Amino acid sequence: MEAAMNMEEKEQKASLPFFGIPRLIPYIRKYRKTLLIMIICGLGGTGVDLVLPLLQRYALNHYVAFRTLDTLPFYIVLYVAIILFGAVVNYIATLDAWSTEVRVNRDLRSSAFDHLQKLSFSYYNQNAVGYIHSRVMSDTGRIGSLISWTLMDSVWHLSYLVGSIVIMLVINARLAGMVLLILPLLVLLFSLFQGKLIRANRQIRELNSRITGDFNEGITGAKTIKTLVIEEKMGRDFLSATGEMRQKGVHAARLRGLFALTMNLASSLALAIVLWKGGYIAESEVGTFSMFMTYAQGMMEPVRWIVDAISDVITTQVNIERLTRLLGTVPDVKDTPEVIEKYGDSFNPKKENWEPIRGDIEFKDVSFRYPDGDEYVLEHFNLKIPFGSSIAIVGETGAGKSTLVNLVCRFFEPTEGQVLIDGRDARERSQLWLHSAIGYVLQTPHLFSGTVRENLLYGNPNATEEQIWAALKLVSADTVVQWMKNGLDSDVGEGGDLLSTGEKQLISFARAILADPRILVLDEATASVDTLTEQKIQSAIETVIAGRTSLVIAHRLSTIRNADLILVVQDGKIVEQGTHLDLLKQKGYYYRLYTRQYEDEATSSVLA
Ligand SMILES: Nc1ncnc2c1ncn2[C@@H]1O[C@H](COP(=O)(O)OP(=O)(O)OP(=O)(O)O)[C@@H](O)[C@H]1O
Ligand SMILES: [Mg+2]
Incomplete structure (x- = not known):
């Protein structure tokens, strides 16, 4: 979590205002038609807002002042038509904004998700889950609303501001000039507030992500926290973070309150100017006077x-930067264009080839170093595994x-040297081709939420009931x-957490x-089951591996006695190899390890 925080801080510092927006272009290009219609309709809507005060002016100046109703029918028709027009264009603009927001969100999320599927294991090693999660969910959300609503609003507000200024200038330049005098004052006031508001909002967001992080750790590490008896310390840390949050929240609220107050004062000031300097027009042209009042007041909202919007756009830069960085991350393990051409990719494999x-x-x-590790795990490693043979690998933790x-599964690629599958470099064929031929039972098993049956069908979607039970x-x-309550249809919970690790x-x-x-490939596949089940699985393994190439990693040596070849690995090198009997005869590391385990097992069975 710490790491994710540091990353976030770094990213916020690195971001420059408005720099990210061009990077979004490739993702929003396909909405340009919708966006164009949205902008045109938005302009139409503003047009109506600008015309209505003019109509009012006419009504007051003409009907009220001259006490005649000569053009009234025409006026009413025009008025209603304009109102209807405004309703329609505003409806279309709003609809377009909504649909753009939803579609941009969906597109960005699904490209982020697809991209995450393609990224290599090393990416997941380097980035915390919470970090990735907020890239996919909250960053996309903010970008979606920037492209739709912020854009829509800026069209509305900017065009209203410009339009009303132009109209006022045309109708009474002197009075307009006086009203406009207030603008520099507003800009000054607002820029004073803006910096403070942005800073306050940023601090709140940082605290928020710290609190979410603490919360996460509190939940996922609940057991560890209890056993370490550090509830009190964790609680204190959490309280200090939330306390700080409260402080910052109050500060921000105060700022916003003050800001609103200043706004109201400025707006009253503008009205006062109109009254004071423009009051005289009211005698001859009450309509013009009322129009000025409306525009002068209407100007405040766009400025605010x-x-x-400026602070919004600035803060969204971080989201844009982070998301585009995720989408731009190139997987460490990647099929070449030629390979994809022939074998297809994950989303449309060309199985016929x-x-x-x-x-x-x-x-x-093969020499190999993990992308984020600085020491070689393997150096000049050579090994031939003929098809159909069973290989067991033993060695200490971290060997x-x-x-x-x-490397066999091509989750990572050799730093130097080659891994050959059927005599050809694994990189010459697609990852999917290889993965679809590998069965892998992990040290840390993972099931998907759903039922037992659904999980089994991931192995083979066409498996029959008999095949399932046979397996x-x-x-x-x-x-x-x-034994389970609903048999094959029992729910396994998120990640399979309703079951024991052995199950x-x-x-x-x-x-x-x-x-x-x-x-x-069985990597400690039986580490979490009891000895009796392990023995049963042992005999199953013998049946299952017949005719397949198998790689079995096991700590309990009794389970691998029958392997065709046992490799003893130490510090990334094979230090001994041979069959069980060969290795016992050598009286080396394997022999010592085996006799020690054998004694332990004998002792524990006697004691039992
Ligand atoms: N994703 C990774 N990034 C960096 N280093 C790693 C990574 N995974 C493993 N290592 C390092 O590589 C070395 C070999 O690890 P490996 O997981 O292959 O050991 P192992 O023999 O499977 O151990 P165990 O019996 O505990 O499963 C270790 O020193 C480990 O710290
Ligand atoms: Mg391991």
């Missing part, structure tokens, strides 16, 4: 609005086991599912099996 995959894997002089698997049976998950692992294992993959 412009101040607001996909070669069937056999499952040969080869590391050829690089999951990293090997990440569940294979991993000994059938009884677990039968999640079993179901994601069954899901991988349903996909019938050529390459099966």
